[in-house]
Amino acid sequence: METGKKPLSFLFKNINSNVKIRLKNDTEYRGVLVKCDNYMNLILDNATEYNSNELVADYGSVFIRGNNIIFISFE
Amino acid sequence: METGKKPLSFLFKNINSNVKIRLKNDTEYRGVLVKCDNYMNLILDNATEYNSNELVADYGSVFIRGNNIIFISFE
Amino acid sequence: METGKKPLSFLFKNINSNVKIRLKNDTEYRGVLVKCDNYMNLILDNATEYNSNELVADYGSVFIRGNNIIFISFE
Amino acid sequence: METGKKPLSFLFKNINSNVKIRLKNDTEYRGVLVKCDNYMNLILDNATEYNSNELVADYGSVFIRGNNIIFISFE
Amino acid sequence: METGKKPLSFLFKNINSNVKIRLKNDTEYRGVLVKCDNYMNLILDNATEYNSNELVADYGSVFIRGNNIIFISFE
Amino acid sequence: METGKKPLSFLFKNINSNVKIRLKNDTEYRGVLVKCDNYMNLILDNATEYNSNELVADYGSVFIRGNNIIFISFE
Amino acid sequence: METGKKPLSFLFKNINSNVKIRLKNDTEYRGVLVKCDNYMNLILDNATEYNSNELVADYGSVFIRGNNIIFISFE
Numbered sequence: 271m272e273t274g275k276k277p278l279s280f281l282f283k284n285i286n287s288n289v290k291i292r293l294k295n296d297t298e299y300r301g302v303l304v305k306c307d308n309y310m311n312l313i314l315d316n317a318t319e320y321n322s323n324e325l326v327a328d329y330g331s332v333f334i335r336g337n338n339i340i341f342i343s344f345e
Numbered sequence: 346m347e348t349g350k351k352p353l354s355f356l357f358k359n360i361n362s363n364v365k366i367r368l369k370n371d372t373e374y375r376g377v378l379v380k381c382d383n384y385m386n387l388i389l390d391n392a393t394e395y396n397s398n399e400l401v402a403d404y405g406s407v408f409i410r411g412n413n414i415i416f417i418s419f420e
Numbered sequence: 421m422e423t424g425k426k427p428l429s430f431l432f433k434n435i436n437s438n439v440k441i442r443l444k445n446d447t448e449y450r451g452v453l454v455k456c457d458n459y460m461n462l463i464l465d466n467a468t469e470y471n472s473n474e475l476v477a478d479y480g481s482v483f484i485r486g487n488n489i490i491f492i493s494f495e
Numbered sequence: 496m497e498t499g500k501k502p503l504s505f506l507f508k509n510i511n512s513n514v515k516i517r518l519k520n521d522t523e524y525r526g527v528l529v530k531c532d533n534y535m536n537l538i539l540d541n542a543t544e545y546n547s548n549e550l551v552a553d554y555g556s557v558f559i560r561g562n563n564i565i566f567i568s569f570e
Numbered sequence: 571m572e573t574g575k576k577p578l579s580f581l582f583k584n585i586n587s588n589v590k591i592r593l594k595n596d597t598e599y600r601g602v603l604v605k606c607d608n609y610m611n612l613i614l615d616n617a618t619e620y621n622s623n624e625l626v627a628d629y630g631s632v633f634i635r636g637n638n639i640i641f642i643s644f645e
Numbered sequence: 646m647e648t649g650k651k652p653l654s655f656l657f658k659n660i661n662s663n664v665k666i667r668l669k670n671d672t673e674y675r676g677v678l679v680k681c682d683n684y685m686n687l688i689l690d691n692a693t694e695y696n697s698n699e700l701v702a703d704y705g706s707v708f709i710r711g712n713n714i715i716f717i718s719f720e
Numbered sequence: 721m722e723t724g725k726k727p728l729s730f731l732f733k734n735i736n737s738n739v740k741i742r743l744k745n746d747t748e749y750r751g752v753l754v755k756c757d758n759y760m761n762l763i764l765d766n767a768t769e770y771n772s773n774e775l776v777a778d779y780g781s782v783f784i785r786g787n788n789i790i791f792i793s794f795e
Contacts, residue, residue: 294670295371305351330420332418333419334416341674388430408431409490480569485535520594555645560636595744716784
């Protein structure tokens with residue numbers, strides 16, 4: 271993995287990848303990252319919601335407000 | 346779905362669509378998205394309020410302050 | 421209802437209308453919206469305070485700091 | 496009461512009036528509003544502190560940091 | 571007491587006075603206000619810490635970060 | 646260790662080092678710091694998640710949003 | 721101690737001194753202040769972590785994010 275100072279550029283390179291998003295309220299969203307801005311606002315496609323690794327909901331597209339995000343992991 | 350860097354533009358394209366808004370206090374609002382700005386302040390028409398998927402209130406138009414929003418899902 | 425991108429302009433058009441204001445601490449204020457700015461700081465006249473739909477206090481004019489507001493509904 | 500868009504100007508007009516200040520931690524301060532700025536930082540004279548309408552403390556002058564304020568009511 | 575719009579200038583005039591500082595976590599600091607800026611960051615000398623009016627700690631100089639402050643009272 | 650005024654420059658010098666990140670929700674992430682910006686947004690490689698010093702999850706790369714961070718320690 | 725308006729300059733003068741840092745989550749860090757910026761981000765050397773005055777951890781260098789800090793005391 272390339273090293274450098276720009277974590278957000280890494281995020282932009284992962285457009286169209288599967289990601290897991292952990293929010294401050296401890297829920298997790300999984301899906302395809304289709305849009306993302308500098309505030310970490312993002313759109314997930316085929317989004318699913320997990321609570322303690324249990325599937326609790328199924329969405330089409332969701333817009334997640336960046337300031338709720340703790341971390342994003344990449345497969 | 347088009348990919349890109351602008352999640353908010355996706356929101357603006359969904360003006361007049363039905364949306365579900367989840368807030369930080371865990372309540373959910375459903376209705377027609379009629380107005381929206383860059384802070385995610387928005388106006389819903391025919392707005393209803395749900396708590397754990399149970400209808401708890403019925404409003405005409407509501408103004409929701411963007412900083413309370415966790416996510417918005419689109420049907 | 422006119423559609424567009426400016427939720428705050430909708431608020432300004434409702435100056436002199438009856439509104440309900442829900443705050444983050446779950447109390448509700450009802451009254452006549454007489455002043456409002458871009459931060460959603462606002463002045464209510466004939467303001468009353470409700471907790472779980474029960475009237476708990478009666479004020480003349482109140483200044484509400486915008487950052488406490490979750491939503492505003494219009495009759 | 497004059498209508499308009501500037502709730503803070505209403506605050507400035509009430510310099511030297513008796514006000515009640517409700518803070519986010521649910522305590523209430525009552526006193527004479529002697530200074531106030533755009534952040535709602537303010538100085539109260541003859542300030543008293545109430546908790547559930549019970550007097551708990553008596554101060555001379557207090558400086559209240561604006562970002563703790565929920566609302567201000569005017570007699 | 572002079573009236574006006576600048577609560578922070580009142581704070582600056584009280585440099586070298588004894589003050590009580592109440593923080594959001596409900597602890598109280600008492601001491602001599604020796605430095606203060608526009609964010610309400612401040613330095614207290616001969617600082618003591620109180621919890622429910624009980625002395626819990628004794629410091630030399632402390633730097634208090636302004637955004638934790640609820641109010642400052644002056645003797 | 647060099648003294649000076651720039652804590653963030655120290656962070657940038659530790660790119661490619663092993664770090665421990667403690668978040669506000671008390672979880673800890675360990676891994677190799679590969680990217681970092683001025684907001685303390687960062688990318689960890691070979692990231693692992695600990696709760697009370699117990700390994701709870703294993704990730705490839707994670708993006709951590711800087712505003713959740715309490716501290717970063719260096720080996 | 722010199723009086724004035726700049727609490728942060730006092731912090732910068734204490735580079736290389738022993739300090740105690742109290743955070744919002746009530747943990748305390750002690751160590752040598754080696755770097756510090758205007759946001760109160762700082763680097764401690766020989767850092768130790770205390771909880772209710774009990775030593776709970778020992779670090780080499782730690783980077784503490786300024787917005788978690790309640791106060792800093794100087795010996």
